[in-house]
Amino acid sequence: MSSEAVPASSRAAERRGLRGLLAQLVSPAQFAALRSMSRLVTRAELQAPLALDLKLRGWRRGFRASSVALYGIEQVESGLYVSDYERIFRGPGINPIPALFRHKLLLRHLLAERGFAQPETVAMISRGGGILADPLGEPHALSAEALVRTLLAGEGRYIWKREDGSRGSGIALLEVVDGALHSRRGSTTRPFRLPAVVRLTHLIERVVDQHPFWAALSGGTGANTMRILTMWTPGEPAPFIARAVQRIGTAATLPTDNWSGGGLCALVDLETGRLGPGRVNPFKSGKPDRPYREHPESGAQIEGAVLPGWPAIAEAAVAAARALPYAPYIGWDIAVDRTGRAVIIEGNKNTDVDLLQVHGGLLADPAVRRFYEAYGVVD
């Protein structure tokens, strides 16, 4: 076993059995094409509204129909884009301790110790119903009634989410309306009752009181966070930022700003913090795929706007990556609070790349390509 990652191209030689036989019979490119097609082509892919020859050209390079439509076939064939195959089947091998990201409280705990600003974790509700208030500060047990009283008195807005959730599943925005807690998801609001028993551990955190610049991006509602991808290449002394995008929520995405849920995202120029035009996911947002110079709902300027305090934000992301040497590949969700501090909302172990690459292929940057090569993600 070598000390470096085994390059993907030489892996073919080590295959045994039927796959080994196949690898002998066809060229490496044909083998890769067969492999990605066999793993990517599902019924949904077959039914996707895209010409079959374009789908075939995408599949053989490891891209799904939606990615071909999003990036364009010339881009897909340029070799500058991380493919769906690479992200889905090889990306998970990069971080050796995935649990660090599956459990929000764990990452939060580690970052809190090192002084990174994060949303205030108000309470942890354990499986079974035990409530621990202020779990990262002065932890103490609390009854359900006392927790509700605290929330009502807190005058804030809160996020209710699964401790081990990802992709915004099960997230609700809790607000105090007429002296009672209500949960809001999209445009529906309903009274919220703290469940007596939860199957999975949940967290209640205070919504970050965001900086006026970011609040204004989407017209005052919803959090607007950056997704900043940090990489730490083996042998390098420090991690670096591979790409950063600013996500901007729309009425459809509240309380989140999920791009795959219909939000916008704009490329952040890493030097200056200047935003490019906003882009949407045409398949998820129902909005036409064009560069948005302004927010389609709020009219706020997107293209050309400069993120206030960008150098400090970038520095915080790199410092956080530096603090977690056992996690070389992190997609950070970062907000900025009223005082201008970068607040780390969470980290993702195998970030979606579509919202990053809708602005251009990640592999165009040689440093980024080197990282993915070192971890055997791209050949």
Add this chain to the structure above:
Amino acid sequence: MSSETAVLPGSPADGRDAAVGAGAVPPPPAHRPGRLAGVARRVLGSSRYDALRVGGKLASRRELALPYPLGFKLRAWARGFTVEHAVIYDLDRRDAREYLNDYARKFRCPALNPLPALFDHKLLLRRLLADRGFVQPETVAHLTRSTVVLDPLGEARQVDRQALQARLVAEGGAYILKPENGTYGQGILRLEVRDGALVARRGTSVRPFGIVRDAPADSLVERLVEQHPFWERLSPHSVNTMRILTLWTPGDAEPFVARAIQRMGTVETAPTDNWDGGGVACPIDLATGRLGPGRVNPFRSAREDRHYTHHPDTGAPLDGVELPFWSEILATTLRAARSLPMASYIGWDVAVDAAGRPLFIEGNRNTGVRSLQLWSGLLADPRVRRFYEVSGVV
């Protein structure tokens, strides 16, 4: 509380109202039998049904093959114990209700800690404890599939495996190589430098070892703890650790130490002190730090199961000996438990270094209880029983 909650037959929780007051934790969602199971339960009666269900989960092929009468085995299984443990605890002569049984430990206890990953990944717990200033073995390197992170809790420099090998050889000394996400002492090797090369020791075998060739991915290299002379005298074959169980009852202001034992390696168990691997364990009197007589696991050790007043290899006296630094060990362990409020149930492995400082080797989220219950059941202590009851385990 549903009447269908699985309550072990004979357990005092049977039929008891589980409401424990405001702020207390309702037990985890109860076992709900399916349709067929519902019929079986009605036909057999609930206590016989529970006995069957528990027995079915415990009766492994290994258990069936053990040389004990079937009646003894059935009695053990029905009470939620494996045959092995019924023998070790001598349940025919003791009150089984005072012991935490295997069913509870295996199927209920895993739910006690909501963040299992904190314990499954040694590096994570180590990071948190280091941030709070607790002394731990020096983590020299973290080996992953693609890289080596030197000093992962400090400077965190990435190098390749050759560089790690060269560094270990140059620095000399002894190291422990262990899986980053391992438990139970599996895969633990002691590495030493001999004649300018690394060798690995496990038990009595010694073989050449190369980091590049032989070290598995996702492992940690840590410097072997230089233990205090008192513990070194107990057995020089291993770092001899205490297993200290801390509990934090929901609603209580503070955690407490439920039980502590001192473990010692033997020639066979080197480099670990695992009781299950053939080591010796002594109870520690919590008030005084005084050791009781040692015992070995009759199923895993070639030695006789009797009360050892002296270590069988080294002859070091055990029974009645007072552990040095005991009050400090207790206080430090409690402080560590208090610093992890999201983990209410921790089995700590604590060593004492040459300077007399208590040092955490690791924490376990669902500690084995057999070596803790060698001399008496955990549930005999009302405070401990209350923890398990409030947490829905018994």
